Amino acid sequence: MPNVRFPLIDKLTLPCVFERLVPGRLHPDGRRYLPLIVLRLTAPLSPGAVTPDGLLLGVVDRHHQVDEAAVGRAGVARLVFALSSLRLQWPPYRVGLVPEDGWSPGGASTAPALFGQVTAVSAWEEGGAQLPYQTLYTELAIDVGAGVVGMRTSLTAENMVTSVGAARIAPGDWVELLRSRIDILAFDCEPGG
Secondary structure, rough: OOOOOOHHHHHHEEEEEEEEEEOOOOOOOOOOOOEEEEEEEEOOOOOOOOOOOOOOEEOOOOOOOOOOHHHOEEEEEEEEEEEOOEEOOOOOOOEEOOOOOOOOOOOOOOEEEEEEEEEEEEEEEEHHHHOOOOOEEEEEEEEEOOOOOEEEEEEHHHHHHHOOOOOOOOOOEEEEEEEEEEEEEEEEOOOOO
């Protein structure tokens, strides 16, 4: 397992194929932006999942953990949705990933809405003692119907009230994430895959 700081990394399992690598654009100063890793989900979807068939996810390897030689191989991605807006779901509950507006089949979705059920909570830290407003930092594992992904976010008091209210999210709760940045922490290739 790579040395990336996310306490629930061993619970993150999203079966997929590493479809392609899109090199980062050249920055005016000569450096390249981070490349985009395009993944195709391969696990059967849960009944009633909102994920479109053949969804491609575009994720970023900020920690330089993924071997580019894995292009074309099947495996398990360990993804964390970061900087998300977090809300509790109300019945009827939904599970899956819904591409952002403007997405078209065959293109990579880089900021899908996520619907799922919390399987583990590793951090729930309410703060604000040093600030004039309340804050919340949380790390979760969420079942999205095709595997489990992580979520790491910080919320301010205004977003806490509109997102999760006074509730403390626990395993079994149904949540919705919006406006996420997706980071890949690892891609473990299937043997011989």
